[in-house]
Amino acid sequence: xxxxxxxxxxxxxxxxxxxxxxxxxxxxxxxxxxxxxxxxxxxxxxxxxxxxxxxxxxxxxxxxxxxxxxxxxxxxxxxxxxxxxxxxxxxxxxxxxxxxxxxxxxxxxxxxxxxxxxxxxxxxxxxxxxxxxxxxxxxxxxxxxxxxxxxxxxxxxxxxxxxxxxxxxxxxxxxxxxxxxxxxxxxxxxxxxxxxxxxxxxxxxxxxxxxxxxxxxxxxxxxxxxxxxxxxxxxxxxxxxxxxxxxxxxxxxxxxxxxxxxxxxxxxxxxxxxxxxxxxxxxxxxxxxxxxxxxxxxxxxxxxxxxxxxxxxxxxxxxxxxxxxxxxxxxxxxxxxxxxxxxxxxxxxxxxxxxxxxxxxxxxxxxxxxxxxxxxxxxxxxxxxxxxx
Ligand SMILES: NC(=O)c1ccc[n+]([C@@H]2O[C@H](COP(=O)([O-])OP(=O)(O)OC[C@H]3O[C@@H](n4cnc5c(N)ncnc54)[C@H](O)[C@@H]3O)[C@@H](O)[C@H]2O)c1
Ligand SMILES: [Zn+2]
Numbered sequence: 001x002x003x004x005x006x007x008x009x010x011x012x013x014x015x016x017x018x019x020x021x022x023x024x025x026x027x028x029x030x031x032x033x034x035x036x037x038x039x040x041x042x043x044x045x046x047x048x049x050x051x052x053x054x055x056x057x058x059x060x061x062x063x064x065x066x067x068x069x070x071x072x073x074x075x076x077x078x079x080x081x082x083x084x085x086x087x088x089x090x091x092x093x094x095x096x097x098x099x100x101x102x103x104x105x106x107x108x109x110x111x112x113x114x115x116x117x118x119x120x121x122x123x124x125x126x127x128x129x130x131x132x133x134x135x136x137x138x139x140x141x142x143x144x145x146x147x148x149x150x151x152x153x154x155x156x157x158x159x160x161x162x163x164x165x166x167x168x169x170x171x172x173x174x175x176x177x178x179x180x181x182x183x184x185x186x187x188x189x190x191x192x193x194x195x196x197x198x199x200x201x202x203x204x205x206x207x208x209x210x211x212x213x214x215x216x217x218x219x220x221x222x223x224x225x226x227x228x229x230x231x232x233x234x235x236x237x238x239x240x241x242x243x244x245x246x247x248x249x250x251x252x253x254x255x256x257x258x259x260x261x262x263x264x265x266x267x268x269x270x271x272x273x274x275x276x277x278x279x280x281x282x283x284x285x286x287x288x289x290x291x292x293x294x295x296x297x298x299x300x301x302x303x304x305x306x307x308x309x310x311x312x313x314x315x316x317x318x319x320x321x322x323x324x325x326x327x328x329x330x331x332x333x334x335x336x337x338x339x340x341x342x343x344x345x346x347x348x349x350x351x352x353x354x355x356x357x358x359x360x361x362x363x364x365x366x367x368x369x370x371x372x373x374x375x376x377x378x379x380x381x382x383x384x385x386x387x388x389x
Contacts, residue, residue, distance in 0.1 A: 007051055016348075018179045027244050033255030036184050040244045040328040042191040042236070048077055048151055055186045056147050056336040058121040061088045064108065066095040069153050073193055074126035077151065079125075088124075089115070091366035093134065097287065100169045102178065106136045122147040122185065127292075128154035128201075129246045130160030133176070136167030138205060140182030147185040153193040156292060159246035162187045164254040164268075174348075175279075181259055190248070191240050196364050200233065201329045204292030207274065209242060211299060212249040212325060218365035220245055222324070228326040248368035266360055270368045273360040274299035277383065280345035282335055296329045297386045306361035309371050332388045339383045343376065372374070 026041030036055075039046055052061070061081055065074030070092045080086035091111050093099040116285035117123075123146060125135035132150045150162035168179025194202065213221035219321070224231065230238040250271070253384075257267030278298025282289055289297075303320055306312035321331050346357045357379075359371040 001293070005145050005248050012321055023033055027240075029244060029247050029251060031248065031251040031256070033250050033254050034183075036186050038187040038247045038251060039190065039191045039293050040158075040191065040240060040247060042240070043190055046188055046190045048188045049080045049086065051186060051188055052122060052124065052149055053086065054085060055149075056120060056122045058118070058147075059086055060115075061122045061124055062091050062108075062112065062115070062117060063088050063124045063126055064131055064138075065090060065092050066099065066128075066131050068095045069127040069131065072196055073151075073153055073190075076097070077124065077126050081304070089219070094133070095348075097170065097175075098129055100130055100176075102169055102171075104134055105138050105169050108135070109142065112138070112142050112195055117142065117258060118145065119143045119146055121243070122149050124149045124151060126151045126153060128152065129157045132157050132161050133166075133168050133179075133204055136182055136184070137169050140180035141297050145182060148182055148260070149186050149223075150184050151186065151188045151190065152196055153190075153203050155194060155243070156208065158189050158191070158194075158243045159205065160208045160250060162248045163247055164271075165258070167314040183258075188331065189243060191236070191243055194234070194239060200265060200290060201292075204290035204296075205232065206327045207296040207299065207324070207329060209246050209294040210327070210329075211271070211274050212246050212297065214299070214320060214362055215360070215368050216249050217245075218221050221319075221365055224327070225319070225323055228280070228323065232328055237298070252301070266368050266370060269326050273368060274302055276346060276359050277386075280342045281333065281337070282388070284342050286332070289334070293330060295330065296324055297333055299324070299330050300364060300386050301382040302359055302361055303377060304385045305371055305374055306363070308381075309367060309374060310361040310363045312364065321385075325348075331386065333386050334388070337383075338389055339387075342383055343379050346379070350357055 026039050026045045029038040029343035039175035046195050063078050078090045080087045093104045123135050123139040125132045139146050152158045152162045165181045167182050171177040227238050254268050260268040274295045278295040281297050282294035303317045307314050308315050324331055356373045361371045362366050362368050
């Protein structure tokens, strides 16, 4: 495991204390192999403009957001950049995954061209994973790469999308098909932004947190069990610890396999646990489920395969489902689906190698391996677990 150096200015010991105190100073997460800081804190102490000025040598920036997040947060980021002498403009896209498009990327390229956006000038993304992926893709390709600074405002983006340098837009034939690896220059997470996030988006993103715990950190899984009620109540101290610990885990996993090229072991692809069946179910329901909601179903299905084929203990499978239910996540699909159609969609998953479907499955809490081409009957059985009663 990659060791990590973390400067945490406040003591986070006693994670199970009944109401977690908020650290007075931002946490700066640094992981060897990852060339950027991940700053986690609440309003005021994150201090986005000054942190940006420390990592880029520029006096202009473009801030990208969506029409929901603009008035809530991005406009004030622009103002605060202007206040420290950095000339910033705001570009907003409509909310929703349809903005991860070549059309919106083209709009951003036009704006950059008009401004003569230079090589050292950052693109700051204030928003959820959609804004981050779009702005990151544009930053990856403009001048073959300009500094990209995600300031995520959803839990999904805090704990997953902003870290690891995967950027992409969608093609009509599939999600995230046009993309590039481009590491951020800095990630600034103001967890106070989560105050306005819908309960549905918050709960859905917890699937990624449970995923991180299962694949990488058994102690973090226990932490979820001990703090489930406070996580559901969005206790500020617990949410801050949840975000920081997830960031560290994701950063460690990606730093060990930056471009997902590990062949001997699962490497970064471990992060795809729950995503094989999850993506198929997400597509089957035509993206009416939140991504995290589909991932939760994918985790339930993959755990069934893990018990059958990878020696994952049945007791731990039950613990996982119990925790997910305690966190308010649905472990069954919203309506019955055609298993054969979902199985067909599995064959188009990105993890397919030479037409063999591959799943990431845990062998025990904290360890995963590949499962190649499980028998069709077992796939059907695993999917049956997520059929509603
Ligand atoms: N690059 C990666 O590694 C990676 C990882 C995970 C997900 N993703 C991508 O991220 C996207 C999903 O991200 P998401 O779940 O953040 O969705 P999103 O960006 O669509 O945000 C969800 C909704 O919440 C609104 N919103 C954002 N912040 C808010 C706030 N603080 N208060 C109120 N409303 C707010 C948005 O306007 C949007 O309507 C997908 O496109 C997915 O492919 C990428
Ligand atoms: Zn995901």
